[in-house]
Amino acid sequence: MRRDLSASLAHLAAEQSVRHIPAMTGATGRQAFERFYAEEFLPHLPDDLVITRMSRTVDRFRLVDETKVSFTHDRGLPWLLPGVGRVAPARPVPLRSRRHPADRDGSGHDGHP
Numbered sequence: 001m002r003r004d005l006s007a008s009l010a011h012l013a014a015e016q017s018v019r020h021i022p023a024m025t026g027a028t029g030r031q032a033f034e035r036f037y038a039e040e041f042l043p044h045l046p047d048d049l050v051i052t053r054m055s056r057t058v059d060r061f062r063l064v065d066e067t068k069v070s071f072t073h074d075r076g077l078p079w080l081l082p083g084v085g086r087v088a089p090a091r092p093v094p095l096r097s098r099r100h101p102a103d104r105d106g107s108g109h110d111g112h113p
Contacts, residue, residue, distance in 0.1 A: 003042045009034065025079050041079045046071035 009016075016033040019026040027036035049071040057064045073087040 003045065005034065005038050005042060008037055008042065020079055023080055023082055025082060036079070044075060044077055044079060046074060046077075048072050 012033075014030070016030060017026070017028040018033065018036065025036075025040065027033045049069070052068045052070075054066045054068050056066075071093055073091055073093050076085045
């Protein structure tokens with residue numbers, strides 16, 4: 001199911017948007033989002049990808065998750081590192097990310113103070 005486009009998109013809102021910063025890869029709008037997931041994201045997920053929630057902050061305007069993402073860099077990751085192939089020998093890569101669902105335009109600002 002991890003690489004199943006229909007299952008991946010089934011629970012999302014009608015108007016999707018994703019932006020991976022600092023690579024600035026991603027898409028806005030249903031068709032662009034589906035193409036991004038089908039061509040750039042799902043086929044290139046590392047087999048050992050693990051996402052761990054570090055913290056969650058919620059208020060009446062937003063929900064922010066801070067996550068730790070770890071995987072072995074054994075293949076190209078166009079969604080995260082465009083133009084960079086696999087690293088030999090493959091090395092584990094820990095990352096931290098923040099998810100801010102109210103940020104609809106990729107600006108880092110959700111329109112609320």
